[in-house]
Amino acid sequence: MSANPAVSSKKSKLGLYVLEVILLIVAIFYLYPFYYMLESSIKPAKDFYIPLKLPSQIFWGNYHLVFAKANVLEAFTNTILICLGTMLLLVAVSSMAGYKITRRSEKLFQIMFFIFLSGLIIPLQTNMVPIFKLGIVLHLINTRTFLILLYTGTTVPFATMLYAGFTKNIPLELEDAASIDGCGPTRMYWAIIFPLLLPATGTLVVTTVFWFWNDFVGPLLYLQDPHKMTLITQIFRFKSERSSDWGPIFALCSLCTLPLIVLFLFTQKYLLQGLTAGAIKG
Missing domain, CATH: 1.10.3720.10 (MetI-like)
Incomplete structure (x- = not known):
């Protein structure tokens, strides 16, 4: 018996969604160091001892x-x-x-x-x-x-x-x-x-x-x-x-x-x- 086309289509779409989520996680993993570098470059010295804290002000x-x-x-x-x-x-x-x-x-x-x-x-x-x-x-x-x-x-x-x-x-x-x-x-x-x-x-x-x-x-x-x-x-x-x-x-x-x-x-x-x-x- 041949597989139901509708079920196959749903499975393929689900696979694409899963792949997109995985690629998004990988992209975030690779982009985070660059984000951290840019964020740290505009941080005042007092904010460096709290790594996950956003800058209290943009310090140029x-x-x-x-x-x-x-x-x-x-x-x-x-x-x-x-x-x-x-x-x-x-x-x-x-x-x-x-x-x-x-x-x-x-x-x-x-x-x-x-x-x-x-x-x-x-x-x-x-x-x-x-x-x-x-x-x-x-x-x-x-x-x-x-x-x-x-x-x-x-x-x-x-x-x-x-x-x-x-x-x-x-x-x-x-x-x-x-x-x-x-x-x-x-x-x-x-x-x-x-x-x-x-x-x-x-x-x-x-x-x-x-x-x-x-x-x-x-x-x-x-x-x-x-x-x-x-x-x-x-x-x-x-x-x-x-x-x-x-x-x-x-x-x-x-x-x-x-x-x-x-x-x-x-x-x-x-x-x-x-x-x-x-x-x-x-």
Whole structure:
């Protein structure tokens, strides 16, 4: 006997409601730390000893103290310049490398692909001393350029593999048609191929910029100048100076976190496109 359609429909709706409740609980679980951080950043000092109590008043003095004592604008500028420079260099180098490795069948390019992959299995922590000595020899220690080159070099293997996977889905007929119309290799790549790789670029930006932004070890080792500090190292320094002044510390953490949330909200569609681009072949 076949099941009653009405009963099956009720069961499916009940299952969806249960799933929505579970997802809501999980969302609250993940969002609560962010809510606690924002709430604590506007709490007066007297309210910190009662964790679940709402702020008796909105106290913006924590943010005023951060801007006055923590050099936030300077640290924010350094972080933006490092992330932006890294992403521009990473996208340019990795996209072209992934394209060439995919389009050329010679053994040399296949060997190059395996060389890129080998970079994924070498931990950065094992090379800290040689990298530091290299920075001294090149006179790049305490410069943002050195950190940009370091981030680019350590991320190129992953980015190249990502772009190579996307390039395989671009039909060769597009390049043949462009060649017939007199399009040169450089113009063909930047005008035809690269725009088709925007989902891969969006995926790369969203998945790697969080690491560049939140990295602590790199700026701590290679940017020892106080005027070259990033936001993460500034939080560490500010926490050391004001170990019990939690309001300004949470305010600084909020200022460091909010740009990433805004970036994710504006780029999440590209991340979804990138993750699903290879799932359907038409």
